[in-house]
Amino acid sequence: MFKLGDSSYQGYFFDLIVISLVSVEKTPPPPTMKTDFKFSNLLGTVYCQGNLLFSPDGTHLFSPVGNRVTVFNLVDNKSYTLPFAHRKNISRIGLTPQGNILLSVDEDGHAILTNIPRRIVLYHFSFKSKVTALSFAPSGRHFAVGLGRKIEVWHVPSTPDTNEEGDLEFAPFVRHHTHTQHFDDVRHIEWSHDSRFFLSASKDLTARIWSLNAEEGFTPTVLSGHKQGVVAAWFSKDQETIYTVSKDGAVFDWQYVAKPGQDEDEIMDEEDMQWRIVDKHYFMQNGATLRCAAFHPESNLLVAGFSNGIFGLYEMPDFNQIHTLNISQNEIDFVTINKSGEWLAFGASKLGQLLVWEWQSESYILKQQGHFDAMNALVYSPDGQRIVTTADDGKIKVWDIESGFCIVTFTEHTSGITACEFAKKGNVLFTASLDGSIRAWDLIRYRNFRTFTAPERLSFSCMAVDPSGEVVAAGSIDSFDIHIWSVQTGQLLDRLTGHEGPVSSLAFAPNGGLLVSGSWDKTARIWSIFNRTQTSEPLQLMSDVLDIAFRPDSLQIAISTLDGQLTFWSVSEATQVSGVDGRRDVSGGRRITDRRTAANVSGTKSFNTIRYSMDGSCVLAGGNSKYICLYSATTMVLLKKFTVSVNLALSGTQEFLNSKLVTEAGPAALLDDQGEASDLEDRIDRSLPGAKRGDPGARRKNPEVRVTGVAFSPSGTSFCACSTEGLLIYSLDSTVQFDPFDLNMEITPASTLGVLQNEKDYLKALVMAFRLNEAGLVQRVFQAIPYKDIGLVVENFPTVYVARLLRYVAAQTEQSPHVEFCMLWIKALVDKHGAWLMANRGKVDVELRIVSRAVAKMRDEIRRLADDNVYTVEYLIGQANSKAAQAGKGPKTIEWNANGDLEVKALPSTQKEVTMDDILEEESEGEWIGIE
Template sequence: MKTEFNFSNLLGTVYSQGNLLFTPDGTCLLSPVGNRVSIFDLVNSKSYTLPFAHRRNVARLALNPRGNLLLSVDEDGRAILTNVPRRIALYHFSFRGEVTALAFAPSGRHFAASIGRIIEVWRTPSTPDVADGDLEFAPFVRHRTYTGHFDNVQSIEWSSDSRFFLTASKDLTARIWSLDPEVGFEPTTIGGHRQAVVGAWFSKDQETIYTVSKDGALLVWKYMLRYDMPDDADEDNDENMQWGITDRHYFMQNNAHVTCAGFHPESKLLVTGFSNGIFSIHELPDFSQIQTLSISQNDIDNVVINKTGEWLAFGAAKLGQLLVWEWQSESYVLKQQGHFDSMNTIAYSPDGQRIITAADDGKIKVWDVNSGFCIVTFTEHISGVTACEFAKRGNVLFTASLDGSIRAWDLMRYRNFRTFTAPSRLSFSSLAVDPSGEVICAGSIDSFDIHIWSVQTGQLLDRLSGHEGPVSSLAFSPDGSTLISGSWDHTVRLWSIFARTQTSEPLQLMSDILCVAIRPDSKQIAVTTLDGQLTFWSVSEATQSSGIDARRDVSGGRKMTDRRTAANVAGTKSFTTVKYSADGTCVLAGGNSKYICLYDVQSGVLVKKFTVSVNLSLDGTQEFLNSNLLTESGPRGLIDETGEYSDREDRRDTTLPGAQKGEGKRMTRPEVRVPDVAFSPTGRAFCAASTEGLLIYSLDTVFQFDPFDLDISITPASTLHVLTQEKDYLKALVMAFRLNTTPLIRRVYEATPPSDIRLVVKDIPTVYLGRLLRFIAMQADESPHLEFNLMWIEAVLSRHGRWLKDNRGGLEAEVRAVEKVVRRIQSELARLADENVYRIEYLLGQPREERNGLEVKVFDFGAVEDGDEGVGVDGVGGSESEVGDGDADGDGEWMGFE
């Protein structure tokens, strides 16, 4: 089994904090998710997460005007410069302070960052594709530093010519700065607001400035004569001119205040978000209201407008909501929300295309693996969901909850069609489904019995007694003959529930059972216990075959309040979940620590150790604590400093003593842990539910480039030369694969003549076959060249079919993608052919007439007017001239000659 799993994607969370960004073309949205950045492709309905990770949660994002350089800054001011198309982190840098605002100049040559109340302007690092320079050795060079504000700067906006920029601050003012010293210009302060200024913007002609404050006041500023100057003053003299208020407008939202605002100069649209979850759209300078809509129950934390002004993106951090609204059609382009509480359990669908997540918030979400979006959310459970499992065919999902119910969900119609309950109120914690889908079993923390229901009737069939402690885990063998249960009474029991006598055979262990898993061949079970042991048992002989002491492997991570070091903390020294791989050779285990361990079953060797998170915003990610952060009152991170805030709303304390969740939660830090893991049915990926979201690790991550596979002669220019001048299509394709730039591969692929496809495929090295199949599948799904793509598929399969069959273990995902595309093309062609058959039958069934000795069919389409589009002879829509002599007399009847 291959074990080189790499981080592939992050699902389960779509927005956490910070600002959102649209790409320059307006088709993709960048969102900070914890200490990572996710990119949502709104046109192709796909999302992916950039592979780098910050040491703390991301606070600010900025993208250069060309869209190829992303600057992301975390809460400590540490920045990562990323090449977005290649998904490569180029440079790490520290601003040495919290960055509250960040923006690139429209020219792309500079960017401004505010560190508290100080603004710094830096030169943008150049890239090799820029004509005016090569890569610098020290990419970050400070241009100028600006001081003058008395409180944190909240936004920075550049003028369209990149000569000036506006800053809005909590000190109730906005200021105008120049990038370089200008003749006759001095930094200007514009005041007049009574609360913190949320945003300030230039109009398109830069003759007007708009400022919005937290209390809902919009001030319009223009460059005019000083109020204390006489009427005959010289208007051309800049000393007699100043920025003055020409108009005032107010947003009437009762007790709500403005939390974010965005302005689009081209369309003059002002979008404001409020603390009550409402946003409004106004057209300036008239301040005419266009729309008002409620999209959340909490604060709207950020709003951004795309380049064309058609799409508005909103982020609400408290509930993890991300929305993209098309205001002209009044419809959602994107509407996603993560789990409010931590995930408890996950499950892969049998086809590997969907992942189910269930959490303490009572919600069950279905995620599409390919697109990364949530398809549907079930909210019928009224308490935390603790277990979920698919029926064998994958159309039915079963979930267990602490609300005392087991629910069955139809994933074809997305509805709850059956609910199972016990005679007494129980909180179910474990679940198992018979492979036939006829019987389900559930265990509870309140009762020591195992309850069995019939799926068809919903009736309780039996209660299995024998355990002397709460049942913590259940699993059915894949052959359906045995039910395995683990309990806190230190025993694992094997039940034959379909036999004449329901016997159980106990397996005695030394500690509480946390999780059990059964191998796909039904011959072995893996058991994790509270003392940190991972043991393997033979089902047929009921004896232990091997064991692993996993305490040293799983332990790691010290919480802020721990008195002991990470190596001595007892709470992290056991696995709480374990799963077998698809081929049964490995097991994957996770627990209340930051590590996921992959073990080889036969040898008991630790094959690989995955670190879930390095985010210092979570507890348990550090091995050693910083003693400087420990004060007499306790750890500095747990001291409530809200009483020192300047805003009254932030100082207000509404918490309830001892409450950990809800409106009255006390100040706690989230802890890193892995409640559940799951292997993909194909064995090419696995997912893990963590504090930060649903992490997907895959063998099929996008290959960037292999430096050992490159030499100095392989460049995009040389590849195009080989393609256009030498006409060596095979060599050009291999060079493009080595560079692995998708636009370049597509250009070589589409430039290959159809007559040469078989020759190219015949001699292509087998090392590139997997990537070629993956690329063909992607092209067949996106490009309109139907026959061309099918010719490539036919050539690859006919020439290398035997090799693909012999190496199918490493190419299952690629072959599956090609098969899916071919099936889709087949169904669409069949549907199109059926429609054409009916249309031809209709045309052939029309009445016949004789004109001038010729038998014709007459189709009455009405009189053809000038400028109307007619129907051409080939049946394709065309202009009136294409009708030809079929309607020579102009009576609107078209004649088909036979």
């Protein structure tokens, strides 16, 4: 309720609400640091090897990423990674026609059966051989798998005939039958629409037709005639034609016809009818070989991907070329078409590219590429919505946490990027590179607006930015000096000398007062660069400094050294406060080349990167091992160890090596078997002489597992780590939120009104109304809640429905005349759920913008109404006084009578004329008048 005479009300209450909304960003983290972080997503890598799959509705794309599977939602523009992990890289994935069960198989033939809606692992199984092809029958009752030259057909545990809902039955895999007639690896398996027959394409130059069960008059048929290995084979929509494509770019049309030149009258027996080639087509790609192909029977579209990065789209059976497009610098490894035939998905493993192309509009639906080389550093944006990663490939990628996609890539650097850091205010990013430059990036316009260089050519290995964003400092392994530039002018301000070894780490205090540098000369120095006397305070350590981290309150620093020690120092006294020996904690995993056990290898017993948590109570540390350690900064206790990867394809994930993999020539994984490949292009060595990094032809077969960067999110609810497999995100709230009102409750409009009117349980009634999602019922319950109970209802309101309630209240604010009532709801939501809103700002960003817009709109309307009232009253007073003057009477005034109406009264001759300001001043001590 507002008082009309009080002019101060016009913006006060609304400014209070706006301040409350803004204060969501400054909500302090919880006082106790939680440690139950769990893996929630994998960014930085979108495709490694294997096949791609569209969901049955064509809106989701399943992509194998190392030993995990990432799902891309192409409609909502989001992605998530399934929580399971294989022990080797995934080679094949298959999805049931219902889209609820995923079967993924790794390089060793170990399979995991996963429930997609619930994201839980249901069954583990081993095919005991390498899987080369996998396909589910359209009926969902069987699937066929190619194991080398052998084909096995298995029953699917989820069968529509036994369970109409398609839920999984906990039964082991049952093999239906086996076929062993092929002479080389099976590359592709395709089922007929009625699930009675299936085709197999092999490298033995043939395709074969099989039946699921014994069919009368049917015998397995061989389709031979190709000159190179058959890549794929498909049935047409009417199953009267079979299309086969081979590696040399030949497309054959097969039909069940009689011998050429034989009349229909001469056909006396079924034996005269055979599958014969009726037409031949060729792609003609100038020496490029066919790598993959896909066919869409409903629209007769054939898409083929070639080794030169070109794909072609053709219409069958006439083989009309629709268009060709070059989408990659390397060969396309896999292509698939969604159910509607509109979207084509391509995967290129050498560059880690994943593309979804809409061929009718000729536009990209999805275009993603991970880092080609190892990631070196990462940093969270100040709002916690983005992560920036840098790598040895000279690229800077900005990842959106909510969607999981890379939104922009910068390629101006010409060499590996070693460090990146945000300015504490604004969207400005700084990066340091081995090309001798420090670059500043504007993340609003996405451009490089400033470049800093040294007088001589240096390779910068570390960098730090002053919190104010005015000064940037960088250190190099080529020089022992620290260079300092002005961000505004780009000029070199100073060179700090004192270290006797390469500078390995730099860190500014969060309050901007000091700069701390670490060096290989076994010292760390504290610099006061803004004072006239730039003296440094050396801190003597026992080994080379690897990384330095400031506590958020700027009172303490943590230093990691090469001997595996974490030491904590007081900044004001320059003395060591405490320390922890992390050699035993970080040590883990034996590399293939190690001649000693994992416990005795020295290269993994140190932390290369350390970071404080947002409240300063914990320290996160990672190094050249598979472990990330979380320490308490007060008790020096190891709180938790996180395992980065269990992928045996990476070197350093095993504690003990298998002796059978050691040959006379050394470990089997290090032997070059490229010359033994069966395909000619695989035997050709295209690597550059002496190139070990950055060369597409020389990627190591077993890269080492390591962590090159860690960072806590600004909200403190998650952290991310740069590892060999990609950008791993660990979160506290990765589990699906539990709604207690889902349990055994008969929810109907009648029961909701009964709870509201009889039990007076407003919280329960409001949640029941949201569950039913009926607009009239929600509005009735919402308006029936007393304003005194709003705070209590909102405080106990389930978090699941906070976003929906926020959106509903914002809509009511714009429509309802009950202004103060809606304002109380908004204020209660911000006060009671401010921490949750900040932690999940990416999810409720739309709702917060709607609330802000509604509050601003209401403020403008109230201000305009108040101004109109002021003008109206002034006009009435002026009219009354003018009429009194004309009549020769005394002045008049307007006052409120007992009924609350305005009444014109004459003033005594001794009293002066009253103005509008006097009325407002007098009424400021009166009663409140409601706007309604």
